[in-house]
Amino acid sequence: MLFQNALIENSATPTAFRVENGKFAAIGPDLTPNPGEEVVDLQGKLVLPPFIESHVHLDTCLTAGDPVWNMSGTLFEGIECWSKRKEKLSKDDIKERVNRAVRLYAAHGIQHIRTHVDVTDPSLVAMETMVELREELRDLVDIQIVAFPQEGILSYPNGKQLMLDAVKLGADAVGAIPHFEFTREYSVESLNFALELAAKENKLVDVHCDEIDDEASRGLETVAARALELELFDKVTASHTTAMHSYNNAYVVRLMRLLKMSRINFVSNPLVNTHLQGRMDTYPKRRGVTRVKELTAEGINVSFGHDDIFDPWYPMGTGSMRDVVFMGLHVCQMMGYEEIMDSYKFISTNAAKTLHLGEEYGIKTGRPASFIVLDADNWYNALNRNAAVLRSYKKGKLVAQSTPGQSEVLL
Ligand code: 17E
Ligand code: FE2
Numbered sequence: 001m002l003f004q005n006a007l008i009e010n011s012a013t014p015t016a017f018r019v020e021n022g023k024f025a026a027i028g029p030d031l032t033p034n035p036g037e038e039v040v041d042l043q044g045k046l047v048l049p050p051f052i053e054s055h056v057h058l059d060t061c062l063t064a065g066d067p068v069w070n071m072s073g074t075l076f077e078g079i080e081c082w083s084k085r086k087e088k089l090s091k092d093d094i095k096e097r098v099n100r101a102v103r104l105y106a107a108h109g110i111q112h113i114r115t116h117v118d119v120t121d122p123s124l125v126a127m128e129t130m131v132e133l134r135e136e137l138r139d140l141v142d143i144q145i146v147a148f149p150q151e152g153i154l155s156y157p158n159g160k161q162l163m164l165d166a167v168k169l170g171a172d173a174v175g176a177i178p179h180f181e182f183t184r185e186y187s188v189e190s191l192n193f194a195l196e197l198a199a200k201e202n203k204l205v206d207v208h209c210d211e212i213d214d215e216a217s218r219g220l221e222t223v224a225a226r227a228l229e230l231e232l233f234d235k236v237t238a239s240h241t242t243a244m245h246s247y248n249n250a251y252v253v254r255l256m257r258l259l260k261m262s263r264i265n266f267v268s269n270p271l272v273n274t275h276l277q278g279r280m281d282t283y284p285k286r287r288g289v290t291r292v293k294e295l296t297a298e299g300i301n302v303s304f305g306h307d308d309i310f311d312p313w314y315p316m317g318t319g320s321m322r323d324v325v326f327m328g329l330h331v332c333q334m335m336g337y338e339e340i341m342d343s344y345k346f347i348s349t350n351a352a353k354t355l356h357l358g359e360e361y362g363i364k365t366g367r368p369a370s371f372i373v374l375d376a377d378n379w380y381n382a383l384n385r386n387a388a389v390l391r392s393y394k395k396g397k398l399v400a401q402s403t404p405g406q407s408e409v410l411l
Contacts, residue, residue: 001038001396002031006047008363010341010378014044019369022396027365046374046382048344049362050111050392051321052351055206055239055267055305057148057313058115058133059094059126060085061101064310074279075211079150079180081312086121094129099137101309104319106140106400109372109389113141114206114305114355116148116175119166120156131170140399144355146206147171153193154186160193167197173204178219179212179243188222195226195236204356205236206267210243213277213288217243221255224262233263237354239305241266241290242273252291256298265354266300268292269307270328272314292332303351304328321347322386329383337380344379369396375404 004016008027016031017024033039063085064070070077105113117130127147134143147166153159153176167174176194178187191207198205205227210217220238227236244252268290277288295302304324309317317323325343329335334343352361363371373391376382392400 001040002033003040003042003047004031005044006042006373007044007377008047009049010046017363019393019396022369024363024365024367024369027363042373044377045390046376046378046387047363048109048372048374048379049348049352050370050372050394051109051347051389052112052303052355053105053110053306053321053347054114054303054351054354055269055307056113056115057118057308057311058098058101058113058143059089059117059130060311060313061309062097062311064312064315069315070312072279073275075276075313078276078313082118082150085312086118089121089123089125091125091129094126095133098130098133101319102137102141104309106392107389107402108318108320108322109374109392109400110319110321111141111370111392111394111399112144112351112355112357112361114144114146114173116146116206116208117166117171118150119147119162120149120151120159122158122162124162124165124169127166127169127171134170139394139397144172144204145170146173146175146204148175148208149177149190150180152177152181152186153190155180155182163194163197167201167203171203173206174198174201175205176207176209176219178207178222179210179214179217187219191219191222191226195223195230195232198235199230199232205232207236207238209238209241211240211273211276212243213246213280213286214243215246215248220244221258224255224258224264227264228258228262234265234301234353235356236262237265237267239267240269240273242277242288244290245277245286245288252294256294259295259300260298266290266292266295266302267305267354268302268328269305269324270331271317271324272307274327274331275314287331289328289331292328293334301350301353302346303354304346322383326383340380340383341378343383368394370394
């Protein structure tokens with residue numbers, strides 16, 4: 001099949017590409033249809049590699065208000081609300097909600113999802129169910145599972161054993177939550193445990209790291225030091241790192257050297273952390289989003305996640321990563337022309353690095369023909385006008401499409 005008149009990744013000139021056997025067989029402006037070949041005219045629309053959700057909690061999605069609403073809007077009340085909802089978890093409940101959430105994402109051009117799954121639950125039902133869903137949903141999205149100890153590894157009964165069991169059940173990555181552990185010592189021990197487990201079992205790592213406005217929360221330095229020493233490097237990701245917003249600059253300058261040496265990835269969740277952080281401040285109120293601009297300037301890989309869709313931590317969300325980028329650029333003050341043009345990388349190329357998608361991802365000859373078509377000519381306009389993802393092709397197969405809404409002004 002030949003696709004013509006595509007503006008690939010903000011290119012100013014249209015090109016064509018051929019898809020054969022689910023792969024990009026050729027890309028170039030001079031391609032012409034073979035006899036009998038089906039031709040699709042993309043009419044000068046923007047073509048991007050598929051969007052990636054690099055940080056969400058699929059097990060908690062679509063549960064806001066059940067059984068109680070988070071009234072304070074803090075992370076900690078969210079954890080309490082979830083703890084009550086957790087008691088009602090069943091396989092059917094999880095499958096029904098995850099299927100709905102994944103379809104919301106798919107309609108917005110997302111084809112890869114890294115989900116954190118709470119394993120501080122003696123039944124491990126969410127973990128077991130997500131392993132099944134990863135298989136059941138694989139034609140629509142690729143799901144990567146992080147064994148996430150929501151209530152702590154050292155501070156939750158049998159926490160270490162639950163992590164070991166979750167990895168045995170089939171987690172792709174190991175998590176931790178240092179800022180929630182009872183003590184600083186537990187925090188460090190939990191990180192040593194998580195990274196050593198990942199090194200031993202050859203897993204990735206993604207830590208909920210310092211998601212608090214406490215400038216003394218310094219799990220990140222331990223994550224980076226262990227990533228370096230255990231030679232895990234870019235297999236390791238630090239998510240949230242909102243305390244970094246509050247660190248003093250002298251400390252950040254010293255820390256930055258280690259971060260670069262460690263080669264770890266960062267995931268920022270600007271939509272949700274703008275909502276959750278700064279809740280103990282009066283005025284001025286901190287934004288509580290990590291230093292995306294400075295990390296990016298240092299060449300450190302940063303991607304953006306939605307984190308939640310309608311759950312105890314965030315009462316909104318439609319599965320559109322565009323909203324995440326839109327908020328991220330505002331709150332991080334990254335609104336220069338090039339910054340806006342490049343910002344799709346936070347939910348595509350950069351996220352692909354974090355998820356270690358390698359040669360599976362990207363619009364290049366020989367790679368799987370996975371791509372999305374947006375109703376705009378470049379990413380700046382797509383972002384600004386909230387352009388629809390018209391089509392989403394996964395390995396050459398159309399998996400989602402939308403028809404953009406129309407408005408008319410009558411005077
Ligand atoms: N759990 C957590 O510890 N932090 C979050 N932002 C969410 C769940 C959504
Ligand atoms: Fe999270």
